[in-house]
Amino acid sequence: MFTGLVQTLGSLTPVEGDRLQITWDDTTPDWVFADLSLGDSVAVDGICLTVTHHWATGFFADASPETLERTSLRGIQGTARVNLEPSLRVGSKLGGHFVTGHIDGIGYLDSVAQTHDSWEMVFRVEDPRVSRYIVPKGSIAINGVSLTVADCDAQGTTFWVAVIPLTYAHTNLHALQPGDRVNLEGDVLGKYVEKFLRLAPHGSSAALQSLDAMTTMTQDSPITAAFLAEHGYG
Structure with missing residues (x-):
């Protein structure tokens, strides 16, 4: 379980097969991954990955076929910049919202514009498995970043978020260009409500x-x- 509050940036490089190498930046505070252990979960661009081997500045993880199918991992060529967040500790502050790290699907950046106090970003969603959970003022994780949906169309296929300068500068959202893919995870509470009603x-x-x-x-x-x-x- 995560909060959607990205702790640092890093780099992801496919190694062989479904194996991934993730390293964090030199500017990462020591406390972020001070107690990282074998089997721990880390959110990498919002994707919950399990540590299979680790060292002083990074770790290896394996991606399942489902993860590759649902996320941006399949399209990575070379090395990609990624948002990193260790799992939530019991008793820690929950500053964002409950994020599971189980990506619903892919979205695409349509446009980005700077205002006097934020960056307004518009995203497009083509998969109804994702768009159905996007609602105005609801929570959403974009590349693992906890954000609030400012507004959306009736189907949730186009939605807007306002990103404050601190979040924009300290995550990989600032590097996105129109057409770039992002990992999306809808609010888990909405999924349970839907299932309870269905059943x-x-x-x-x-x-x-x-x-x-x-x-x-x-x-x-x-x-x-x-x-x-x-x-x-x-």
Whole structure:
């Protein structure tokens, strides 16, 4: 489990087969990976990878076929800059949101523009397995960075985030160009809510009807406070 608060930047290089070599920058504070051990989990661009071997400045990890299929790892040529975050310690501060490191799919940067107090980034999503969990003011992890969806279209296929200068400068988001791929993970709470409604007893038809209605909403019929109250969410 992670928070989506990136601790440092590093480099990822495919070694052989599905094996990956990850090293962190020289500027990384010693405490970030001070107690890294065999079998630990590290979020690499938001992807939960298991340490199979480690040394003073990095580690090896293996990527499963599912991970390669769902993430940006498959398209890496040479060495890539990646965001790194060690797993969350029990009792630590949760400054972002609960991030599992299990990527839902790929998104693409459409545009980025600097404002007086942030960087506005627009992303495009083609996979409905990803877009269904993108909602206005919801949480999302982009390359492992915990962000809030400022707004999105009705289907979640296009969404906007505002990235503060500190986050923009200290993650690999600043290096993205339009068309670049990013790893996306939707809020895990939304996934559980959806499954509970889908598996509700037959007597709970109202819950299922509510879910069906929400998943077929169009821009002309947005979810409103009145809609939620009408369907038992008030």
